[in-house]
Amino acid sequence: MQKNKKYFGIVYNAPVTLTFALLCVAELIFQSKFSPAFRQLFIAPSRPGTEMALLFKVPAQYLRLFLHVFAHSDIEHLISNLSFLLLLGPGLEDRFGGPLLALMMLTTAFATAVINACFMSTGILGASGIVFMMILLSSYTTIDRSQIPLTFVLICILYIGNEITSLKTETASGIAALAHITGGICGSLFGFLTVPEKKTVTRRKAAPKEPPKPTE
Numbered sequence: 001m002q003k004n005k006k007y008f009g010i011v012y013n014a015p016v017t018l019t020f021a022l023l024c025v026a027e028l029i030f031q032s033k034f035s036p037a038f039r040q041l042f043i044a045p046s047r048p049g050t051e052m053a054l055l056f057k058v059p060a061q062y063l064r065l066f067l068h069v070f071a072h073s074d075i076e077h078l079i080s081n082l083s084f085l086l087l088l089g090p091g092l093e094d095r096f097g098g099p100l101l102a103l104m105m106l107t108t109a110f111a112t113a114v115i116n117a118c119f120m121s122t123g124i125l126g127a128s129g130i131v132f133m134m135i136l137l138s139s140y141t142t143i144d145r146s147q148i149p150l151t152f153v154l155i156c157i158l159y160i161g162n163e164i165t166s167l168k169t170e171t172a173s174g175i176a177a178l179a180h181i182t183g184g185i186c187g188s189l190f191g192f193l194t195v196p197e198k199k200t201v202t203r204r205k206a207a208p209k210e211p212p213k214p215t216e
Contacts, residue, residue, distance in 0.1 A: 017089030042071035043123040044113040052123035129183030140191025
């Protein structure tokens with residue numbers, strides 16, 4: 001009887017993370033061929049009255065609330081974000097499942113775009129908001145909703161605290177900081193909401209044994 005042979009090969013181990021990364025690479029490769037109007041769909045809107053504001057009467061403009069996470073300004077920007085995505089994504093996808101992680105990424109993209117459209121005068125692009133969501137989400141490793149892990153607190157201080165100091169001026173770093181903070185808040189909420197509540201196990205008392213019946 002022949003034994004099953006094990007074949008060595010590359011595995012598409014994290015479909016959501018890898019597909020997202022490939023779409024980001026494809027966008028960067030073909031962005032020079034996009035028309036200016038089509039290219040604008042990959043930039044999150046700015047506040048009303050500014051150059052990059054959302055055109056509410058154009059249905060296609062609403063895609064900007066989600067597509068901006070696939071676009072990057074240059075190869076350095078892309079590599080910086082993909083390094084974290086490919087490091088954190090597979091573990092999170094294995095823990096939460098592909099569909100739930102995809103929903104988290106979609107929600108973070110939407111929240112980041114909406115916050116930017118409310119407060120900033122310049123459009124943004126890039127997956128840094130999703131990166132910060134993953135960083136905060138991966139640090140929330142507790143299995144009890146009543147506990148806050150120290151790693152989560154330290155990550156908040158190191159990452160979110162540093163980003164808050166960048167909000168003083170509305171420069172490129174300030175705009176990115178707002179996206180990072182929004183992504184971090186999303187990751188914190190996802191981490192808390194997906195942790196199951198601690199269940200108390202109640203033991204049933206054993207029923208008293210009936211005395212043996214006398215035999216005749």
